[in-house]
Amino acid sequence: MELYSKIVDAVQSSTFDAVVVTGADNFVYMAGAVIPFLPLYPDSPVIVVWPRRGDPTVIAPEEWEETIVTLSSIKKIRTYSGGVDAFTRAVADVLKAKKGARIGVDLLRVSEATLNKLKKLLPEMEWVSCDGFIRELRAVKTEEELGLLEDAAYRVDHGIFGTQHHVLITSTRSEMSLGEEVRVHCLERGLDVIGAHSVSQGASGTNASKFWPRAPYYGIGHEKKLKEGEYVRIEARYSLDGYWGTGSRLMTQGYTSAEQRKAYGHIVAVREAALSAMKPGAKCSEVYKAMKAAAKELDAKLVEGLALGHGIGVADVEAPYLSAKDDTKLCPGMVLVIRPVVEGPKGELLWSSDTVVIEEDGPRVVGWYKDWREPYVANYTL
Amino acid sequence: MDETVIRRLIDASGCSAFMAFGADNFRYLTGATLPFAENYPERKAAAIIPAEGDTCAVVTPVDWLQAVKDQGWMEATVAYDENEGPHPTAFVKTLAKTLVGMGLDKGKIGYDAERASAGLVEAVKATTKAKLIPVDNVLSEARSVKGSAEVALIEKSCEFADRGIIHALNHLEGTLWGLGYTVPEYAERIRVHAFESGASGVGHMAVTVGDDTRLEYAPHRGDIDEGLLIRNDITSHSMGYWCSVSRMAFTGYAPPEVVDAYDENQVLKQVAECLLKPGARCDKVYVKVVSEAEKLGAKLHGSIIGHGVGCSHFEAPYLVAGYPLELKMGNVIALGVATLGPRREIIVDRDVYEITHEGARKLSWYRRWDRIYEVTGFRAVH
Numbered sequence: 001m002e003l004y005s006k007i008v009d010a011v012q013s014s015t016f017d018a019v020v021v022t023g024a025d026n027f028v029y030m031a032g033a034v035i036p037f038l039p040l041y042p043d044s045p046v047i048v049v050w051p052r053r054g055d056p057t058v059i060a061p062e063e064w065e066e067t068i069v070t071l072s073s074i075k076k077i078r079t080y081s082g083g084v085d086a087f088t089r090a091v092a093d094v095l096k097a098k099k100g101a102r103i104g105v106d107l108l109r110v111s112e113a114t115l116n117k118l119k120k121l122l123p124e125m126e127w128v129s130c131d132g133f134i135r136e137l138r139a140v141k142t143e144e145e146l147g148l149l150e151d152a153a154y155r156v157d158h159g160i161f162g163t164q165h166h167v168l169i170t171s172t173r174s175e176m177s178l179g180e181e182v183r184v185h186c187l188e189r190g191l192d193v194i195g196a197h198s199v200s201q202g203a204s205g206t207n208a209s210k211f212w213p214r215a216p217y218y219g220i221g222h223e224k225k226l227k228e229g230e231y232v233r234i235e236a237r238y239s240l241d242g243y244w245g246t247g248s249r250l251m252t253q254g255y256t257s258a259e260q261r262k263a264y265g266h267i268v269a270v271r272e273a274a275l276s277a278m279k280p281g282a283k284c285s286e287v288y289k290a291m292k293a294a295a296k297e298l299d300a301k302l303v304e305g306l307a308l309g310h311g312i313g314v315a316d317v318e319a320p321y322l323s324a325k326d327d328t329k330l331c332p333g334m335v336l337v338i339r340p341v342v343e344g345p346k347g348e349l350l351w352s353s354d355t356v357v358i359e360e361d362g363p364r365v366v367g368w369y370k371d372w373r374e375p376y377v378a379n380y381t382l
Numbered sequence: 383m384d385e386t387v388i389r390r391l392i393d394a395s396g397c398s399a400f401m402a403f404g405a406d407n408f409r410y411l412t413g414a415t416l417p418f419a420e421n422y423p424e425r426k427a428a429a430i431i432p433a434e435g436d437t438c439a440v441v442t443p444v445d446w447l448q449a450v451k452d453q454g455w456m457e458a459t460v461a462y463d464e465n466e467g468p469h470p471t472a473f474v475k476t477l478a479k480t481l482v483g484m485g486l487d488k489g490k491i492g493y494d495a496e497r498a499s500a501g502l503v504e505a506v507k508a509t510t511k512a513k514l515i516p517v518d519n520v521l522s523e524a525r526s527v528k529g530s531a532e533v534a535l536i537e538k539s540c541e542f543a544d545r546g547i548i549h550a551l552n553h554l555e556g557t558l559w560g561l562g563y564t565v566p567e568y569a570e571r572i573r574v575h576a577f578e579s580g581a582s583g584v585g586h587m588a589v590t591v592g593d594d595t596r597l598e599y600a601p602h603r604g605d606i607d608e609g610l611l612i613r614n615d616i617t618s619h620s621m622g623y624w625c626s627v628s629r630m631a632f633t634g635y636a637p638p639e640v641v642d643a644y645d646e647n648q649v650l651k652q653v654a655e656c657l658l659k660p661g662a663r664c665d666k667v668y669v670k671v672v673s674e675a676e677k678l679g680a681k682l683h684g685s686i687i688g689h690g691v692g693c694s695h696f697e698a699p700y701l702v703a704g705y706p707l708e709l710k711m712g713n714v715i716a717l718g719v720a721t722l723g724p725r726r727e728i729i730v731d732r733d734v735y736e737i738t739h740e741g742a743r744k745l746s747w748y749r750r751w752d753r754i755y756e757v758t759g760f761r762a763v764h
Contacts, residue, residue, distance in 0.1 A: 023423055024423075025423065034601065035599060036586075036599070037585075037586040037588070037599060039420040039421050039423075040420055040585050040586055040617070040694075040695065040696070041696055042404065042420070042496070042497060043496070043696060043697065044696065061684070061685075061686075062684055062685045063598060063683060063684025063685065063686065063720065064598055066596060066597055066598075067597040067598040067599055067600070070597055070600070071597075071599075071600075071601075081685035081686075081702065081703065081704075082685070082700075082702055082703065082704050082705070083700065083702075083705075084496065086704070105500075107499065107500045107501035107504070108423070108424070108469065108470065108499050108501040108502065109423055109499055109501075110499060110500050111495065111496050111497060111498065111499060111500070112495040112496075112498055112499065112500040112502075112503040112516075113495040113496040113516060113518065114496070115500040116495075116500075129501065131501065180574060183570065184570070187566055187567060187570055192566070192601065192602065193566060193569070193570055193573075193602075194587070194601070194602065195421065196418055196420070196421060196583070196584065196585045196586070197417075197418035197421040197422075199418075210448050210449075210452075211445040211446075211448060211449070212417050212445070212446070212448065212449040212452075214452075215414075215415070215417070215448075215449035215450075215452045215453050216414070216415035216417075216449070216453060216582050216583060216619075216621060216622060217577075217582045217583070218417045218418065218449075218582075218583060220577050220582070220583075241601075288465070303444065304444070304463070305443075305444035305461055305462070305463040305464060305465070306443070306444050306445065306464055306465075307464045307465065315421075315422075316421075317422055317424070317425070318424070319424070319469075321464070321468070323464050323465045323468075324465035324466070325465060325466065325467045325468055325471070325472070326468055
């Protein structure tokens with residue numbers, strides 16, 4: 001209920017007469033309902049209508065009523081039958097008493113077609129963006145959210161490490177079985193393997209030179225076996241009661257070569273630069289610049305075009321972003337994932353994601369099952 | 383999808399190009415499945431297909447580009463730099479430049495307004511003189527009629543999904559009286575077996591057991607013991623073409639009231655199946671099932687009994703009240719009549735059919751599910 005109360009207070013002190021959210025991520029956050037399939041049903045929209053005064057209402061397809069009521073912290077529900085037209089009529093019906101009201105809507109989520117239908121049905125309403133409002137709300141976590149995120153980060157790291165522990169040089173395995181073992185180890189540690197994007201992946205050698213080898217078999221993996229001397233990237237993204245843990249760790253198949261060590265050193269240096277900069281009050285763009293500067297100083301091959309980190313919460317990638325133009329000021333309660341990608345000695349794309357909680361006195365790395373200032377080195381034999 | 387067909391559609395719409403933002407429409411126009419794009423609303427991609435000329439283009443984040451190329455996309459690819467601005471600015475900047483480069487900075491461009499967020503469209507409109515015209519209906523109608531290659535992929539995806547379920551059920555045999563399966567472990571077995579059989583991705587997967595079968599989805603928790611009803615809902619794809627199947631099982635011998643409820647469900651499904659022919663109106667198929675359910679005294683769950691599958695696992699046409707379109711040859715329908723069992727359990731046996739001139743051809747033929755699957759086997763240890 002901590003989150004529910006936080007949202008009540010935020011909506012009451014906002015400039016909106018009601019906040020309505022349609023994005024699957026925003027819905028999960030506001031409704032407190034972990035429903036992993038929502039992003040895959042854009043033609044069956046759902047919405048939370050949260051008035052400044054009074055109880056919030058969920059509007060959803062008839063067949064999902066009991067599911068949502070059971071899983072959500074919002075118990076008032078209105079259902080519809082049919083497609084987007086029926087949905088917008090149901091929304092209009094819930095909002096019609098608020099003539100001339102200022103409605104905050106997540107413009108970066110609601111489809112243009114849906115919004116246009118709502119505007120036609122409710123011409124007297126003023127529809128304004130509440131994206132910034134939701135973004136800020138989501139970015140700073142409650143104690144309960146922080147607990148779940150820290151726990152998820154730890155379990156994911158443990159799941160990856162547990163898998164690495166099984167890898168032997170003399171009795172190797174394929175990338176496919178590696179990915180599967182990560183998933184099983186994460187399951188064994190109580191993580192939820194739900195949602196289409198809840199996957200793990202192992203990429204080694206030349207396959208590691210791609211973000212997504214073997215498209216469109218994302219997170220399924222190749223038959224390719226791990227070979228001695230290769231860099232292996234292992235990724236996993238799983239959740240715990242709706243809060244995500246995302247990890248990527250590196251392993252060398254046998255003793256780490258000097259070149260491999262150098263590339264890993266670049267990742268560590270860029271991470272350290274981020275941690276030094278991630279003080280409350282610092283802008284995300286300043287952290288980004290510090291990370292870029294560290295990479296430049298070492299002549300590290302940082303992959304361009306990507307943000308170097310992001311927030312994490314009810315989505316595994318969310319605002320704020322450690323990017324050049326994100327001027328969000330860090331503050332206690334934010335949780336971010338540092339994720340610079342560097343090129344390895346053989347063109348591998350290497351990253352080692354670290355989850356960081358911003359606290360009053362600075363950043364705290366959470367979830368390390370192992371000291372990741374070094375990569376994992378696979379054993380030769382049992 | 384055949385490029386000439388797409389270009390004919392664009393031409394017929396009076397547009398100089400189509401621009402698709404939705405992951406499903408992107409797949410349809412390019413042949414490339416993006417890595418879980420639906421789950422990342424602040425990471426964007428667009429496919430731009432002009433009515434004439436040689437050049438098509440896609441714009442994606444840096445880490446998705448290779449995946450698109452690896453799926454056979456031979457035309458232009460442009461990555462946007464996430465550091466050029468917050469969402470959606472960075473994407474829109476690059477998109478606008480790409481449109482200018484393609485000579486599409488004026489005239490009419492058709493786009494999918496039901497997939498693009500209002501905020502994104504507003505930002506795109508601010509950067510181009512081209513007039514944006516919603517063409518959702520054109521895309522939806524074109525997508526709903528499949529070619530033989532598309533049907534073949536859906537047929538394969540049905541086989542993979544059914545194999546996933548039956549193989550997982552086979553694993554349950556002999557495990558009910560000792561250290562058996564947990565729900566998450568069993569669900570994972572479905573996914574793994576679907577992958578091992580050849581599926582290239584799993585979307586919605588919900589395993590509900592016992593009392594949870596009253597819901598469409600419940601977090602995967604607890605053990606699978608004897609005497610429980612299980613509903614297995616899975617959507618999966620083969621190279622981007624989706625199926626949607628649901629299968630019912632019972633741990634042990636199903637009691638008569640469950641068998642009766644399942645048989646009743648089968649009767650209603652057969653009523654609908656017989657009506658799946660070219661020229662049949664979707665709403666009338668639905669109404670007929672409702673009236674037959676009333677005669678039988680069966681309780682329907684929800685207000686939809688079928689929908690199309692293709693580049694999405696849930697698309698037009700819809701077998702629902704108020705949807706008057708007629709079925710056509712080449713439609714592929716996932717038919718699942720949901721009825722309530724003796725304890726309000728949701729019972730569904732969802733199959734996929736191609737509409738042919740002779741009627742409905744079942745694509746999910748891998749196994750007959752006309753009787754509820756009973757987990758009654760034993761385990762030999764030797």
